[in-house]
Amino acid sequence: MRVFPKRVYFIAISGTGMSALAGLFKERGCEVSGSDLACYPPVSHLLANLNIEVNIGYDLGHLKAFNPDYVVIGNFVRKDNTQAQYVMDAKISYASMPSTLEGLFLQESRNFVVVGTHGKSTTTTCLAYLLESAGRDPSFFVGAVAVDFGQSFKVGSGKDFVLEGDEYDTAFFDKESKFLHYRPRIGIWTSFEFDHADIFEKLEDIEVMFRKFITLLPDDGALIYCRDWEAVHQIVDSTRNSLACKKTVSYGFHPESDRRIENFEEGQFGMRFRLDGQAFESCLSGRFNAQNLIGAALAAKEAGLSDAEIVTGVRGFRGLKRRQEVRAQIGNHLVIDDFAHHPTAIREVTQSLKQRYPDKKLVVLFEARSNTTRRKIFQKEFESAFVGADVVLLPQIFKPEALPEDDRLDISQLVESLQKDAIEAKGPLSTEQLLINCVNLSHKFACAFLLLSNGSFDGLHEKLISALKSQ
Numbered sequence: 001m002r003v004f005p006k007r008v009y010f011i012a013i014s015g016t017g018m019s020a021l022a023g024l025f026k027e028r029g030c031e032v033s034g035s036d037l038a039c040y041p042p043v044s045h046l047l048a049n050l051n052i053e054v055n056i057g058y059d060l061g062h063l064k065a066f067n068p069d070y071v072v073i074g075n076f077v078r079k080d081n082t083q084a085q086y087v088m089d090a091k092i093s094y095a096s097m098p099s100t101l102e103g104l105f106l107q108e109s110r111n112f113v114v115v116g117t118h119g120k121s122t123t124t125t126c127l128a129y130l131l132e133s134a135g136r137d138p139s140f141f142v143g144a145v146a147v148d149f150g151q152s153f154k155v156g157s158g159k160d161f162v163l164e165g166d167e168y169d170t171a172f173f174d175k176e177s178k179f180l181h182y183r184p185r186i187g188i189w190t191s192f193e194f195d196h197a198d199i200f201e202k203l204e205d206i207e208v209m210f211r212k213f214i215t216l217l218p219d220d221g222a223l224i225y226c227r228d229w230e231a232v233h234q235i236v237d238s239t240r241n242s243l244a245c246k247k248t249v250s251y252g253f254h255p256e257s258d259r260r261i262e263n264f265e266e267g268q269f270g271m272r273f274r275l276d277g278q279a280f281e282s283c284l285s286g287r288f289n290a291q292n293l294i295g296a297a298l299a300a301k302e303a304g305l306s307d308a309e310i311v312t313g314v315r316g317f318r319g320l321k322r323r324q325e326v327r328a329q330i331g332n333h334l335v336i337d338d339f340a341h342h343p344t345a346i347r348e349v350t351q352s353l354k355q356r357y358p359d360k361k362l363v364v365l366f367e368a369r370s371n372t373t374r375r376k377i378f379q380k381e382f383e384s385a386f387v388g389a390d391v392v393l394l395p396q397i398f399k400p401e402a403l404p405e406d407d408r409l410d411i412s413q414l415v416e417s418l419q420k421d422a423i424e425a426k427g428p429l430s431t432e433q434l435l436i437n438c439v440n441l442s443h444k445f446a447c448a449f450l451l452l453s454n455g456s457f458d459g460l461h462e463k464l465i466s467a468l469k470s471q
Contacts, residue, residue, distance in 0.1 A: 002104055005070035005093070009063060010034030011083050012074030013054055016143035017166065017178075019043045020153040021072060021097050024105060024141065026050050027155045033066045035059065035083060040456040042145045042321050046152065058083045068092060072100050079172045096171035098181035101141065101163070106183045109139065109161035112299050113182045115213055116190030116226070117167075118345050119292040121320055122284075123190055124164040125149075126296035130313035131160055134305050138162055144339070147318040147325075160303055167209050169199050177209040180216065186302050187217050187245075188295045189225040192232045195342060198371035203231075211235060217245035224298045226291050228252035251275075251294050253287065259298060261290055266355050280311060284319050286352030288345075293317070324349060327461055330468040332446035334360065337461055341366075341373045341454045343381035347388075353450055354388035361445040364389040365434055365460065367453035368409050369398040376409050383417040386425075389450075391441065392418055393434050394427030398455065431458045439467050 008025045010018050013034030022032050023046065035055040039047065047054055055062040063083045071087045071094040078084075087094050095103070114124040121144040128140035129148050137156040142164045145152050165179030192210060194203045214236070217223055223243070225232050227250035236248060251259040264273040270283040273290050275297070282293055297310045305313075319325075322339045329335075334357065340349045346366065354362050364386055368374050374397040386392050394411050397403075411428040418425035426437060441447055451461055 002107070004028050004030055004104060005068075007031045007066065007068045007070070009066055009068035009071045010074070011058065011063075011071060011081065011087075012036050012077050013047070013052070014039040014043050015074055015076065016043060016152060017097055017141075017164075018072065018074050019046055020141050020143070020151075021100065022047065022052055023050055023151060023153040024155055026052065027153075033062075033068075035062060046145065060086055063087075070094070072097055073171055075169055075171050075178070077172065084172075096174055096181075098170050098178040099174070102181040102183060105139070105141075106161060106163075110159050110185050110303075111183050112160060112162045112186045112188065112303070113165040113179055113184035113213075114163070114188045114190065114295070115165040115167065115179050115210065116188075116232075117193050117195050118342065119190040119288055119295070120164045120166070121339075122289060122292040122323060123188060123295045124162055125320055126293055126314070126317050127188075127299050128154070128162045129317045130296060130300040130305060130310060131158070131162065131303060132156075133313040133316060134300075134309040136160060136303065136305075144323070145321040147321060148316075165213070167206060168196055175199075177213070179213050180209070184213070184216055185218060185221045186299055187214060187221070187223045188299050189214070189223065189232055189236075190292065190295055191226060191229050192235070193229075193344060194377075195372055207235065211239060214239060214243060214245070217243065219244045219246065221245045222247040222249065222302050224249045224251065224295060224302070226250070226252045226295060227254040227257040228291065249298055251298055252291055259294065261294055264290055266352065268356055278307060278311065280314050282314055282317065284317075285324065285356050286348055288348045288352075289319075324353065328465045328468075330465065332360075333442055333468055334448045335461060335465050335468070336448060336450045338450060338452050339454055340452050341368070341370050343378050343385035346382075346385040346452060349452070350386055350450065351388040353448060357448045359446065360448040361390045361441065362388065362448050362450060363391040363393065363438060363441055364450045364452065365393045365395075365438075365457075367395055367398060367455065367457045368411075369453055369455045369457075374398060374400070374403060374409055375407055379409060379413065382409070382414055383421070386418060386423060389423060392423055392425040392427075393429060393437055394425070395431065395434060395458075396428035431460060431463070434460060435463055435467050438464055439471070442468060442471070
């Protein structure tokens with residue numbers, strides 16, 4: 001019988017994964033509090049709804065006053081963090097987020113773990129929704145807020161636990177990937193390319209972690225993977241004979257996929273396609289999302305759901321907040337929020353929304369905020385990432401002073417390259433300049449404003465909505 005701590009404190013609580021774990025503890029009846037340098041929507045709303053207090057800053061007095069018997073230390077916390085040092089010196093029980101999940105929540109469940117560079121959150125949440133809509137009452141843990149659940153976690157009464165498996169490192173005291181802690185029975189591998197340049201030097205370093213993950217799958221498990229990513233297929237194919245798990249199923253648009261997506265079409269209705277003759281439809285759009293939905297559908301099949309249950313569930317699934325989320329419609333204009341920041345994801349969402357809203361001028365505002373996108377490593381890739389955009393407006397990279405000048409993404413160079421490709425582009429612009437440009441465009445055209453950031457974007461969503469409403 002697992003014994004849960006009574007008072008749990010989170011150092012760096014505002015991450016999507018950390019806040020979801022905080023919610024799991026809250027649902028178990030634990031007292032929960034935490035700290036972070038900042039806290040913004042949708043996580044701030046989630047924690048407020050859970051009545052979890054967040055202290056801004058790593059104030060030692062706040063931690064001491066809460067008097068925790070267990071502390072979860074986030075992976076962005078450095079060893080010299082004042083609160084982390086105190087916890088270790090005072091010998092208070094502590095662990096990382098992934099190892100806490102492993103030790104307290106994943107020992108007895110059948111775990112479905114979704115990994116990959118792109119599409120993890122959507123695939124994970126769709127699988128959880130399919131199980132939920134079929135009456136299986138699953139538990140789930142995902143790094144985003146699901147529209148259908150209104151939160152990023154759940155403790156269910158069923159035997160299935162669905163998790164988003166991040167390849168990012170676990171903590172300053174555990175440098176291997178988070179997903180290695182999740183005890184997978186069924187693995188879903190969506191994609192694979194270079195990311196997280198702050199912790200991985202090259203693609204081969206990330207490959208090591210994914211190889212370790214698929215070796216964790218047991219002999220009665222299954223590996224479901226997207227055949228459209230040749231790198232994924234090559235790794236699976238080269239290790240197939242040495243895996244304990246003997247069942248592998250590939251899916252995608254690739255003609256050699258075990259389960260092939262065909263007859264794909266999209267528009268303002270969303271998208272429709274067929275899988276081995278079975279018709280699917282969804283309010284989501286984009287080929288990436290078709291792959292994500294089928295990855296979830298095949299995993300649901302492993303859980304015992306019928307074809308009818310899966311098709312009905314896919315049709316009802318409404319996706320995630322901050323994933324092609326229409327935040328507002330003001331007259332003929334749309335303000336759309338998306339988390340995409342990797343060049344591949346930006347290209348996919350931009351092309352998809354141009355297909356979905358062909359009658360609107362697509363204005364893309366992108367904040368290079370993550371530790372990878374702020375670096376020049378993707379300078380060339382970003383030059384082709386905005387295909388489909390009519391206008392691209394770019395602020396300076398987030399906290400440029402934190403990187404050497406010769407290591408920064410060059411916004412001016414990117415703007416020049418986009419202009420050569422006949423895309424109207426401007427930057428670097430201040431938040432006020434971004435707003436002025438958007439308002440001016442709204443006077444001339446019906447616009448779809450696509451805001452891309454993995455952070456708050458200086459509150460630009462709310463500021464733009466307010467500016468458009470006040471005209």
